[in-house]
Amino acid sequence: MITPNATQKIYVNEHGEGTVTCPNCEKSKRVNFVKFKSAREPLKVKCICGSLFKIIVELRNYYRKSTQLPGNYTTPGSNKSGSIIVEDVSLSGIGFRTRLKHNLQIGEVIDLRFELDNSVRSEIVKRAVVKRLHDQFVGAEFCDLRAFDTELGYYLMPG
Secondary structure, three states, X not given: OOOOOOOEEEEOXXXXXXXXXXXXXXXXXXXXXXXXXXXOOOEEEEOOOOOEEEEEEEOOOOOOEXXXXXXXXXXXXXXXXXXXXXXXXXXXXXXXXXOOOOOOOOOOEEEEEXXXXXXOOOEEEEEEEEEEEEOOEEXXXXXXXXXXXXXXXXXXXXX
C-alpha cells in the first residue's frame, strides 16, 4: 500500500516510461516521462479519482549513492590536479566537489582516485569525462562502462 502523503519515486525504463499508482484508489497508469527529464522538483499529479499527490521521476540507469569520500583528480598530459570530495557515485559516473577552484572543461578526460568507506577501504581508480560543471561541482561519466568494477558494484548494493 502506498502512503497517501509520501512522495513516490517513479523509475523509468529505457524508453522513458514508468508506472504511477494512486495512493488513494490504487489505480495505475503507464506514463511517458521523457518531456519531464529536466524536472528537478517533485511533480504534482492528479488522479481521475480526484486525489492529489507528488512523484519524483528517476531517469538514471544506475543507482547513485550519496557519499563524502576524499580523493583526487588529475588530467592526463597536463598539470591539472586537485583534491576532491566525492559527493555521489554510481556504476556509470561520479559527482564531486573540488576543494579549490578548478579550470576543468566539459569534455575533458580526468583520472580519478578515491577510497571507499567500506571495511577494507577499497581504492577506486577510474578514468572519466567531465559532463557537468557548476562552480566547484563536477559531474563526470566513467569512460569504460563495459568493465564491471566488483568493488564499486558491491559498495553500491542497497542494504
